[in-house]
Amino acid sequence: MPGATLALRQLRLSHFRSHLRVDLALDGRPVALFGANGAGKTNILEAISLLSPGRGLRRAAAADLARQPQALGWSVAGLLDSRGQTHELALRAEAGQPRSVAIDGKAVPQVALGRIARILWLVPAMDRLWTESAEGRRRFLDRMTLSFLPDHAEVALDYEKAMRQRNRLLKDGQRNASWYDALEAQMARTGAVLQDNRQHALDRIATASQDAATAFPRAVLRVQMPDDLPPHPDEAELTRLLAGGRSRDMAAGRTLAGPHRADLDAVFQAKGVAARQASTGEQKALLISVVLANARALAQDFGAPPILLLDEVAAHLDNARRAALYDEICALGAQAWMTGTGAELFDTLGPRAQAFEIAETPQGSTAKECTR
Missing domain, CATH: 1.20.1050.90 (RecF/RecN/SMC, N-terminal domain)
Structure with missing residues (x-):
């Protein structure tokens, strides 16, 4: 397991897809997100994917990421531990404008994200x-x-x-x-x-x-x-x-x-x-x-394992392969973000991971940390 780490310590979303506001406190362990289909789990993974060069895992245009029907613009921010240093990341797009990227308060091209984070x-x-x-x-x-x-x-x-x-x-x-x-x-x-x-x-x-x-x-x-x-x-x-x-x-x-x-x-x-x-x-x-x-x-x-975004990966594996995947992720020391419809899909992870229940409400998607 590598000595250095690459992990989000905080993730904040505002008006992003189904999420009006989300603020997750993280401790570097893998993260299990569970909830019904359409609750907003993949939207969180998409937000994290934007913290790397490119258009993210859905290749969406900036305007398509804004929460509807308000379409007021959106932001994704977080604290990233990267090989012994902590960086403040901020992405935003005002209505009708392209996305902007800042690292530690300084505007940078999106390609610069690849020099401090691998996802x-x-x-x-x-x-x-x-x-x-x-x-x-x-x-x-x-x-x-x-x-x-x-x-x-x-x-x-x-x-x-x-x-x-x-x-x-x-x-x-x-x-x-x-x-x-x-x-x-x-x-x-x-x-x-x-x-x-x-x-x-x-x-x-x-x-x-x-x-x-x-x-x-x-x-x-x-x-x-x-x-x-x-x-x-x-x-x-x-x-x-x-x-x-x-x-x-x-x-x-x-x-x-x-x-x-x-x-x-x-x-x-x-x-x-x-x-x-x-x-x-x-x-x-x-x-x-x-x-x-x-x-x-x-x-x-890179000197640290990358952040992994694994959407619905557990649902398509039998119990043995699912447990093997979790063991490999933990042995690697990676902060893997995994989604599934039920908490039971992550039982073999136990306390090795943080777990959040994602739910859909009239006010937007919510995320509640669960004790494991």
């Missing part, structure tokens, strides 16, 4: 990860990569910006080679870094999985690239690909090949079958295995 999540919508489109798996891959390399977000934005400009030229039928040369040089440079970052994340997860004693099956992960490119093409290879594909791309009106078309492939190691061909239960177990491996690797690299 991983698993939500029911991700159960279809292995069978849905490549876009969802690519997003999952980039979230994992971002957990190791906070600057990955800026690299991805630079690549996307250059690609949007190239796509505009393609749609307009522009044929000026010098314009394409400049944009493709930027795409090739950032695209090579993008793929190297992704491979670094997969290598770290593979190492963390290799010797781990766990009740969850191991998934072997690899990046697949279109057009027979290697998993992490270098800048020269990407330059040739983009330049050689201009005619085809112009006919399509968009860039058809590159890191933005990468896919994440997973194999159930013990059975040697693709994750998409595994049973529903096996697919869920493989996904949990990847998240736990990600957490173990981060505990080594």
